[in-house]
Amino acid sequence: MMVRVGLLLRVALGAALAVFAGAGAGAQTPGQDEMNVVDQPGYQPTPDEEQLSGAYEKQEVFFRTTEAPGTIIIDTKGRFLYLVQGNNRALRYGIGVGRDGFTWSGLQKIARKQEWPDWRPPPEMIERQPYLPRFMAGGPGNPLGARAMYLGATVYRIHGTNQPQTIGHAVSSGCFRLVNDDVIDLYDRVPVGTKVIIRQAVAL
Amino acid sequence: MGLNGGNDNKGLPVMIARRGGALALVCLISAFVAGCGETPPPTPAIVAPAVSTDQLVGKWGFAAYHKDTDRARTAKEAAAQCNRPYVINKGPNGGLMMNMADQKELSELVLKAGPDGQTYLGPPGPPGGADDRTVTNVDANSFTTVWVDPDNASRYGTSVYVRCGKR
Numbered sequence: 001m002m003v004r005v006g007l008l009l010r011v012a013l014g015a016a017l018a019v020f021a022g023a024g025a026g027a028q029t030p031g032q033d034e035m036n037v038v039d040q041p042g043y044q045p046t047p048d049e050e051q052l053s054g055a056y057e058k059q060e061v062f063f064r065t066t067e068a069p070g071t072i073i074i075d076t077k078g079r080f081l082y083l084v085q086g087n088n089r090a091l092r093y094g095i096g097v098g099r100d101g102f103t104w105s106g107l108q109k110i111a112r113k114q115e116w117p118d119w120r121p122p123p124e125m126i127e128r129q130p131y132l133p134r135f136m137a138g139g140p141g142n143p144l145g146a147r148a149m150y151l152g153a154t155v156y157r158i159h160g161t162n163q164p165q166t167i168g169h170a171v172s173s174g175c176f177r178l179v180n181d182d183v184i185d186l187y188d189r190v191p192v193g194t195k196v197i198i199r200q201a202v203a204l
Numbered sequence: 205m206g207l208n209g210g211n212d213n214k215g216l217p218v219m220i221a222r223r224g225g226a227l228a229l230v231c232l233i234s235a236f237v238a239g240c241g242e243t244p245p246p247t248p249a250i251v252a253p254a255v256s257t258d259q260l261v262g263k264w265g266f267a268a269y270h271k272d273t274d275r276a277r278t279a280k281e282a283a284a285q286c287n288r289p290y291v292i293n294k295g296p297n298g299g300l301m302m303n304m305a306d307q308k309e310l311s312e313l314v315l316k317a318g319p320d321g322q323t324y325l326g327p328p329g330p331p332g333g334a335d336d337r338t339v340t341n342v343d344a345n346s347f348t349t350v351w352v353d354p355d356n357a358s359r360y361g362t363s364v365y366v367r368c369g370k371r
Contacts (some may be wrong), residue, residue, distance in 0.1 A: 042270070042359025118281070126288060131303035133363060134285035135267035137274035141359065 037171060038129060041119065042141040043162050050164045050179050056094025058182050063090030071195045072110075072158075072186075074176055075202040076102055079168050081158070081176065082202070083189060093186060096166040096177040108151040110158075110194045113187060114138075117148035117159065146180040147187040151196055158196075159183060253315040253323045255342050260300055260315075260325075263368040266290035270361040279346065279364050286368035300325070304335055305356045315339070325349065337363075345370050 052058070056079070067073065069086035076097045082090040116138035126132060136142055145160015156175040160183035161167075167179055178186065266289070267282035269275055293301045295312035302313050304327075316324045316331035326336030334353045341348040345367040351357040 040359065041268075042361060044358070123288060128308070129306075130290075130308060131306060133266050133268035133360070134288055134290070135278065135281040136361070137267075137269035137271070137278050137281075139270045139274070141270065141361075 037163065037166060039121070039125065039132070039143045040163060041132060041136050041143055044141045045162055045164050050181060052094055052164065052167060052179060052182075056168045058091065058093050058185065060085065060089055061092045062088055063092070064088050065090070067195070067197065070190065071197065072190065073202060074158075074196065074198045075200075076105070076198065077201040080202070081178065081186070083186065091189075093178050093182045094167045096161065096163075096169055096171050098171050098175050098177070102170070104156075105198045105200055108154065108156070108196045108198070110149045110190060110192050110196060111152050112150040113192055114148045114150070115187075116142065116146060117144045118142075119144045145177070145183055147183045149187065149190070149194075151175075158186070253317040255315055255323045255339055255347075257294065257298060257300055257315060259342060259344075260339075260347065260365075261292055261294055263289035263291050264365040265368055266363065266365055268361045268363045275362070275364070278362075279366060282346075282364045282366040286366075289368045290365065299328075305351060305353070305360065324352070326352075 061082075063082055063084065065071075065073065065084055065088075067084050069084050071084045073082040073084065073090075074080075074095070075082070079095050079097060081093045081095045083093075084090050118138045119136040119142050120134065121129070121132050121136075121143075126134065138144070141162050143162055144157075145162060148157050148159040150157045158176045158178070160180040161177040162180075163171075163177075164179045166177065171177070177183075263286065265282040265285040267278045267285060269278040295301045297312055299312040299314045301310045302325075303309075304311050304313075311327060313325050314328050316326065316336070318324050318331035320332075322331075323339045323342075324331040324333075324336040325339050326333055332352060336352045337349040337356075338352065339347055339349055347365050349363045349365070351360060
């Protein structure tokens with residue numbers, strides 16, 4: 001019981017710190033607002049928890065780019081993923097960016113798509129949380145959420161999450177995470193081979 | 205007979221009466237405490253768990269699933285995780301050194317036989333407590349656990365352990 005309370009306190013404290021530090025989403029610096037939240041395998045958020053609001057809610061926005069419609073552009077600093085629509089418009093999704101997501105930028109393609117992906121916690125996570133199974137079959141409550149899109153031959157991916165409170169924040173693990181409804185929506189819109197551009201910041 | 209003698213003669217029955225009263229009191233207390241003249245209720249027999257500590261000691265591939273349809277492939281995945289095994293050693297008191305839910309530090313856990321015939325694994329105490337997990341499907345090379353606590357059971361599902369290096 002105490003452990004669970006402790007876990008909830010850690011999550012709540014992490015969320016409070018992240019909200020405080022992340023007041024200006026566009027001006028964040030990687031590492032400064034990292035949300036100190038551990039993975040919660042098996043946790044199933046309520047529909048209310050999964051409902052985003054404000055800037056991080058999926059919406060069509062003005063977006064000036066020379067990239068072709070269908071291209072994905074990820075703004076790691078702003079915590080947004082854009083799906084280019086053409087005519088200076090894009091669909092914008094709020095994302096959480098894992099530590100790994102900050103360490104690189106560049107150009108990739110979606111190499112593979114997976115519904116309800118299995119989860120294999122990386123070794124450093126097993127070191128931090130040795131009680132975790134080394135493999136968890138995909139399904140509701142899985143930390144990778146409802147869908148995953150694998151980027152090139154890298155270990156990086158765009159995926160869902162069972163922790164919607166992490167959207168808009170830097171988190172300790174993972175790459176680019178969306179709430180499950182959004183990742184399902186994106187998954188259905190983009191085929192394998194879709195161009196993905198990862199940038200530290202996007203100038204509109 | 206002096207004054208005292210008269211008193212002496214009266215003293216015996218008084219003493220007997222007093223002793224008798226004391227005896228009755230002792231019996232009454234004894235009856236209250238121990239059930240005078242009755243057979244004490246039988247103490248529950250301590251049943252040894254069906255699983256022995258030695259059966260769970262070792263290095264294990266460790267995986268989990270939530271849907272029964274994932275069990276077979278989860279067991280295969282568990283076997284594939286022996287490059288980062290979950291190690292169970294014997295504790296200083298003969299128990300098993302394992303993690304409790306969400307706890308980084310190891311605790312010494314014991315196997316317990318439940319009145320429902322199930323084998324429980326958890327901290328010393330009555331079987332079936334919130335910190336326990338059931339242990340099932342035990343053979344030489346695998347076993348399965350499920351947390352008793354509904355929240356833990358919901359989050360972690362069914363855990364499958366497959367021995368690294370067959371016995």
